[in-house]
Structures are given as C-alpha cells and as structure tokens.
Amino acid sequence: MSAEKAKADRRRQARVQGAWNSGPARRSGGGVKQTNKVDGGDASSAQQKPQVPAANQEFVFDGSVSEVLAREAELASKPVTVDKDGDYELSIGRNDVKAVVQMRQKFLSDAENRRLLAELNRLPWQQRMGLDQGGQPYQEPRETCWFGRPYTYSHVKWEATDDSWPQVLLELKNRLADELGVEFNSVMCNRYRDGKDKIGWHADDEPSLGRHPVIASLSFGETRRFMLRRRDCRVQTLRPLIGDPITVPLQSGDLLVMRGSLQEDWLHSVPPEYHDKESRINLTFRVIEHSPNEQLCLRPGPEDNENKQVTLSARPGQMQAQLCCYRSLIVSNSGLVAEASAALDRLSWRSAGSCDVAQLDLAASQPQELSPLARLAVALATLTGNARLKVGAYARLAAVRLDHGSKHLPWREANFGDGGPCQTAETFVAVLALGDAKALAQRPLEIEKRLNSPAQGNLKSGQIFLRPGDAVTLLHGFGADWRYQLGRAGRAEPHEPAVFLFLTPDQRDIG
Numbered sequence: 001m002s003a004e005k006a007k008a009d010r011r012r013q014a015r016v017q018g019a020w021n022s023g024p025a026r027r028s029g030g031g032v033k034q035t036n037k038v039d040g041g042d043a044s045s046a047q048q049k050p051q052v053p054a055a056n057q058e059f060v061f062d063g064s065v066s067e068v069l070a071r072e073a074e075l076a077s078k079p080v081t082v083d084k085d086g087d088y089e090l091s092i093g094r095n096d097v098k099a100v101v102q103m104r105q106k107f108l109s110d111a112e113n114r115r116l117l118a119e120l121n122r123l124p125w126q127q128r129m130g131l132d133q134g135g136q137p138y139q140e141p142r143e144t145c146w147f148g149r150p151y152t153y154s155h156v157k158w159e160a161t162d163d164s165w166p167q168v169l170l171e172l173k174n175r176l177a178d179e180l181g182v183e184f185n186s187v188m189c190n191r192y193r194d195g196k197d198k199i200g201w202h203a204d205d206e207p208s209l210g211r212h213p214v215i216a217s218l219s220f221g222e223t224r225r226f227m228l229r230r231r232d233c234r235v236q237t238l239r240p241l242i243g244d245p246i247t248v249p250l251q252s253g254d255l256l257v258m259r260g261s262l263q264e265d266w267l268h269s270v271p272p273e274y275h276d277k278e279s280r281i282n283l284t285f286r287v288i289e290h291s292p293n294e295q296l297c298l299r300p301g302p303e304d305n306e307n308k309q310v311t312l313s314a315r316p317g318q319m320q321a322q323l324c325c326y327r328s329l330i331v332s333n334s335g336l337v338a339e340a341s342a343a344l345d346r347l348s349w350r351s352a353g354s355c356d357v358a359q360l361d362l363a364a365s366q367p368q369e370l371s372p373l374a375r376l377a378v379a380l381a382t383l384t385g386n387a388r389l390k391v392g393a394y395a396r397l398a399a400v401r402l403d404h405g406s407k408h409l410p411w412r413e414a415n416f417g418d419g420g421p422c423q424t425a426e427t428f429v430a431v432l433a434l435g436d437a438k439a440l441a442q443r444p445l446e447i448e449k450r451l452n453s454p455a456q457g458n459l460k461s462g463q464i465f466l467r468p469g470d471a472v473t474l475l476h477g478f479g480a481d482w483r484y485q486l487g488r489a490g491r492a493e494p495h496e497p498a499v500f501l502f503l504t505p506d507q508r509d510i511g
C-alpha cells in the first residue's frame, strides 16, 4: 500500500472508529454471573466502569474501515431476542464506552414476588399529563409514581420525596445496593394496567442522571416485551456489536441493568400487546446527581488527579451540553507544564481591552517542532480524544492573560466547531490553565445556562477551579445553551498572572 493511501485510510478510520487503548478491562463486583459473548464481542469488559480517558491512554485505530462497514451492514436489521441470563454488549460509542444490558432472570423468587406485588399495588398510582415533543399535552398511557430526588422528563415534574420512601421500595433499593454496589436515590414506578398500556421510544438521558447512568429495572406481574433500538442519528459514531431491534421478554422477578452508553446511543420502549394482558409493575432505580437550579462547583481536592465528566443540559433529540474537567494531564506532563509556563513571557501579548491575548499558529509546524505551549495543547488534545485536534493543522491555540484584579474575559458563547452526527453544531473548546496557582484559585472558569434556553436539566450555573496544568473541555451542545467567562469571580488582586490556553478546532479568534 502506498504511503499516501495508508495515510488516507488512517484519516477515514479516524472518522469511523477511533478508540481509546485503555489496557486490560477491569471488573467491578456486579451481580450478573454468566457472560454472553455476542457475535465475538469481548464481553469481559461489560462491567467496566465507563470513564473519562486516563492520562496515559493513547488514541489507536483498530481494524480497517471496510471491515467495520461490512460488519455494520451484516448486523443491521437483524432482530435479536435476549432471553437468557448474562451481560450483553450492544455497541461501542464515543470514547470507546460500551452500551451494556445485564439480564438476571428470577432475581426475586416467586414467593417474594407475590408479596411485593401486593404491596406495590398500594403505591399512590396516578395517570399523569405530559407534553409531547410538539408541546401538545397527552395523558400518559400507564400509571406512575416517583420516589427520591426531584426529577423532570417530558415536562412531567416530580417533587422530592427523600424522607418518605414506602418500606417495600426501601427493601428493594437495599437489595439492589447489595447486589450491584450502587446506592440508588430515586425510583420511577410504572404500572401497565393491561396490554394497551405502554411506554413509547425514549431514553433515560436527562442530564440529572449523568452521562452514563446505571439504571436497574425490576419487573412484577405480567410478562411484557422490553424493546431496544439504536438511535438513528448515532450511525456515524456507533459500532454495533449485536443486531437491532432487541426484544427482552421481562418476566415477574427479572432484573435488567442498563449501563454505559446505553441511554446515549439506544432507545427503549414497552409496546402495546395485541392479546389480553394482566397488569404489570416496573420499577427503574436511578441515581439523580443534581437538584433543580443547582450550581456545579468543581474544586480539586489535595492530590486530586481525577478526570470528571458532567452533563449540563439536554434538548430532546440533540447532543447534550457537556463539560469535562481534566486534572490528570500533569501526571505524565509535569515537565512540559513547567516548560510551557516558562514560555508564556515569550508570547507576543496584545491588549484586548479587559484582558491580554496572544495567538499561536499551530498550522505552521509539525508537532515535534512545536513550542512547549503547543506541545502541551497537543497532549491535551490527545487526552481528550479529539482526533481532529491531534493534527495541529486543524486547531487554533490562543492564550488569555489576566494579570490584575480587574482583568477578565467577559461572558462568551462557545459555538465553535462544525456539524456533528445529528447535524447540530458540536462544540469543542478546551481551556488549559497555566501561570500562578494562587491567581488561578481566585479565577475559576464560570459557566451559566443562557437565559431562555429551552434545554432541560437542573444545573443553571457553575464554577470550575483549575490548578496549573488542569483543563476543561466544553463539549457537544454547550455552545447552544451555555456561556462562559473568566476572572469575574475573584475579588483579590493577584500580582502574578493567571493564563488560560484556548484550543479550538477552527480558525476563530478568542481575543
């Protein structure tokens, strides 16, 4: 193969299937014992905790594009029935996170089930009104109730009931904590009165659940078909490992656990039945991370090198607004951070009113010839897994310096970037902190949901405190619904400058 062709192939592979080489998969102590390999997929990592990539991971390409496309064509429209115990890997999505369902039949014995069903029928069931995506009111075709932290979906709002869980739900919540090691704090209860009651295609992807939630579903009473299908708009970023659609007949006492990128990349439903059916109750236990109007505050603890991903808000059918805080860059790049800090004085700073700015040209050089600042940006791009930014030719690097108490970068929008897989504007802005640690501690990156934003989610604003070498990426739908500023929060007058490097995939100026 010619060098040119090999290069072109690699570029196409980057679009189709870049992946994080994360070393051997780790197992957590989940309760599902048997593992089902699906079409050769490596099921041993099914219980791996999905994570923000760690500092020492490398972006690699595996297999050829034609193999991937052929495999996708082979799997398309091949219905699958999941009716055995096991871990099922459905697909590999962004950052190599897998969508996984774990099936545990008869998790509850028949005798237990009969007792629990009688108690569950006494919950305060109600048929509620929701709003469809066109804003039209509709009566939900089932009965529901909610226990736990406040929660909203399709404009149905549930208040907090933290202190008043019925005994039967507490018992099941504790049972699941023992089995799965997850402390659920909320539960959605659905009662399907007969075969006509149903729940339409949806995903439990509200931002308050976090990006890759673990959701445990318990079923009681009549058997109903739980269906899964891949989201259409994810075709460019998703590698399927199993056919589609998937039918899971859920019987009384069954436990189904949804994990990883399942809510991000798949939809689920319980369709109506054409034959008579008795009533069925389903409980989905969840962890709600934020309360309404909560302010996000990310402050590093001592020796904190943990990377953290936060979902800020979501609009139906569009990419979520997300933020990633990287505190691990320093681990393998401490020398580079020191070199880059020393290089700050050599930049050609100019005043841009409220702050000083400097632009760096990444397009001109190959990575090995880049200055320490640009090499640090490349290390950050590699850590964040953005294949386009790894190639210096596409990226823009700018620096903002705040060297006085009154200096600041005023509120800005972050709608850089181009169309993503759903034809929505996909944001990618990386902000890397350098300079004086004390000055940085007084200058958090502040974010705020835009006024009148229709996006759903409990978070309204946030502050992210960065140390030299820490970084934040503003991702996906951020530009549509959020804005950010620097340097307004701190009142003190630092003498040493706080410096922020901005890395974006297009040619727009920061200053």
Ligand SMILES: O=C(O)CCC(=O)C(=O)O
Binding pocket: 188, 190, 199, 204, 217, 226, 250, 268, 269, 270, 282, 284
């Ligand atoms: O009834 C079921 O099995 C599914 C319930 C569900 O999809 C939900 O609560 O989001």
